[in-house]
Amino acid sequence: MKSKKPGKNPKKKMTRREFLRVGARAGLALGAAGVAGGAFLRGRQTADLRWQLDPDKCIQCGRCATHCVLTPSAVKAVHAYDVCGYCELCSGYFKPNALLLDTAAENRLCPVSAIKRTFVEDPYYQYTIDTDLCIGCGKCVKGCQSFGNGSLFLQAMHDRCVNCNECAIARACPARAWTRLPASAPYMLKGKSRGSGDAKK
């Protein structure tokens, strides 16, 4: 309130309003820079982060299929072949009460026939997932996890994931299995692949 009356010498010096404006501008600039700089310095995260789920925490509740913003979900079942037992009676492929161990739909767990069963040699079969068909429901994962080696597991596919700021599946995940990983290593894999594409926080 002490400064000069406005309009006393408006041409030479800045008016009170101008002075306040410049001061506020400097203050706001410092404030914005401080908030953003402080937030960055807390973590010093230069790489971008991507959403991924930890297969060891996953309980196959089925929400990956239903809660993703994409239809079908960006989460797909993947198969670590080096963990697989190549079982003839695959608990991830057949329903528990399967009448026959064949490829008939009524005997299979997968609701969309996304798992291909191919004969390798007696008594071994290879199971391959067709990612384009898979909807990420996790039924095969649950079967494999319960009675098999756990070689089938769910992962968010990063060619599909749109990397929402708040992942809708992560929000709904009852096992809190979702984390953000650096974009350079955005998977949590099983078997030998663990460590190559995998970066645990």
Added chain:
Amino acid sequence: MKRRYAVTLLVLALAAGGVAHAQDRFPRPEFKSDYATPTLQVPNAPDSVYEFIDLGVLAAAVIAMSAIALKLRSRNAIFVLSIASLVYFGFIRRGCICPIGAIQNVTLALADPTYAVPLSVVGFFLVPLAATLFFGRTFCAGVCPLGAIQDLVVLKPIKIPKPAAAVLGVVPFLYLGLAVLFTAAGIGFVICRFDPFVEIFRFGSRLEILAYAGVLLGIGVFVARPYCRFLCPYGALLSVLSRFSRRHVTISPTECVECRLCEDACPVDAILPPAGGAAGGTGEPRRASVRRLTVSVLLIPLLMAAGAAGGKLLEGFFVRLSPDVALQTALAAEKAAGTADAAEETRLFRESGETEAALAARVDRTKAVLSIGSALFGAFVGLVIALKLLGLAVPPANTSYVPDRAACVSCGRCFRACPQEHVRLRGRINSPTSLE
């Protein structure tokens, strides 16, 4: 067939003897044929470079928009750039990350030590803020895809009564305060969850959000940019910065002749008519305005204290919004009633093997944040209302028609309303030398 029996045996053994480690159940077979085990292939994530390209595109677009709005003064060019921005940031990049949502990432990084905000997200938060300090809200003009899509439907803009606009103008600050509070307390990213247009950008299927977008766009035909003006939390930040910007869009390219032709040109009611007196005052005695100003300044701490008390009253409501708290309450209720796993959430919680202690720790953190945060939120709302009142108490100083810097989104619709602009454009067509 042997293997089938082995499986049955193993299942029985597991049922009897507890859980074996999943990966040991079946040894890897030794194949007699020359079968080669395939390796697991997963697609790479898009390179981080693209995030910085996006940041570069954002900076270039904001600077280009500023140059167009302030120097070139072409509504058509603003329109073209806003369409380009809508296509790129909306439909190609599908809406994430955006500066509005980045508020939450920055908040989370400050509140939660385990979360690190990526550099590009900090950049997305900061670039429009910095640009606004220099040029006003040119980001809102159409670089923001949410602004661009709403600007497309502004067909018959009506004027909002001033008191209604003033009251609704507080809502973005409320939204900002709530978003920061909920992010810090771990309740979630509300700005992203209730982003009206992201479902359009992604061709998504959440009906309630699509309906929300439809309602906003429908209202937007008559009330220009309803999300920008009465909801957007980032717009709230930008409106504060824009008040003090170094430069700003002007209605007239040279000097206002007070012809009043621009009065109805603004779709967002951001044109201020000249204040009464010749020197810019309202003509009332100086003592009266000083006294009104003093009262308004003294109201600031009073309203903040009242707001803090009011915010504290809302604490219980905020606590109940937390999904962790809801889960804990459901677990306690089931324990009391003796009905375990009655609800899906509690059944899945037990299945996940998470301990109630870990849940309780998270709930405690949420409650601790909300205990202080709800009062701070209330005080913030009090401050916003007090500053709005202070703004009304300060006599306007403009002597001609000027844009209201806080509300103006630099859309450029007023340019052609100004006769001086037509003089300028004619001067450009017939070069100034030919007039001599």
